Amino acid sequence: MEFVESMKTGHPAIDKDHKEIFDTLDxxxxxxxxxxxxxFCSLFEDFLVIANRHFKREEAILRKxxxxxYEQHAAYHSFLFDRALAVRDRCVSSADNASMEQCFKEFSEFLVDDVVRGDLDFKSYLSALSGR
Ligand SMILES: [Fe+2]
Ligand SMILES: [Fe+2]
Known part of the structure; x- marks a missing residue:
């Protein structure tokens, strides 16, 4: 999976975070x-930290x-984060390669949910604000 142009929101800090999330997944x-x-396990912990920090930053930008x-988007983030914690708990307790791949798949879907789908909701709002 790659971070492509069409996934950009046009906000530099948000796009930087999204790229970092993609790189971690890589x-x-x-x-x-x-x-x-x-x-694998330690990267999942990193991923949670990065995702949490990103959600907070993105929420602050949207509120500002x-x-x-805004409220719906913040609630959506906490829903995603709870799901990520559940995936992490399950993944850390599983041992073989097949389950690592399954976990990776679920984590990728979680990521795509925010970056590719969820954040499209504010993309046009932000670009209208900045006059593009
Ligand atoms: Fe985001
Ligand atoms: Fe978001």
């Missing part, structure tokens, strides 16, 4: 390819610019 897939379970669906 690292996770490399750990799986090497069957490096320890690294008066995005009308």
């Amino acid at each position: 690292e996770v897939s490399r750990a799986i390819a090497k069957n490096d379970r320890k690294r 610019c008066g995005f009308p669906r």
Whole structure:
């Protein structure tokens, strides 16, 4: 999976975070390819930290610019984060390569939910604000 132009929101800080999320996911897939379970688990912890920090930052930006669906978007983030925690708990307790791949798949879907789908909701709002 790659971070492509169409996924950009046009806000530099948000796009930087999204790219970082993609890069971390890339690292996770490399750990799986090497069957490096320890690294896989520690990357998941990193991922949670990065995702949480991103959600907070994105929410602050949306609140500041008066995005009308701010409340819904913040609630959506906490729903996604709870789901990520559940996936993490399950993944850390599973041991083989097949389950690592399954976990990776679920984590990717979680990510795509915010970056590719959820954040489209404010993309046009932000670009209208900045006059593009
Ligand atoms: Fe986002
Ligand atoms: Fe978001």
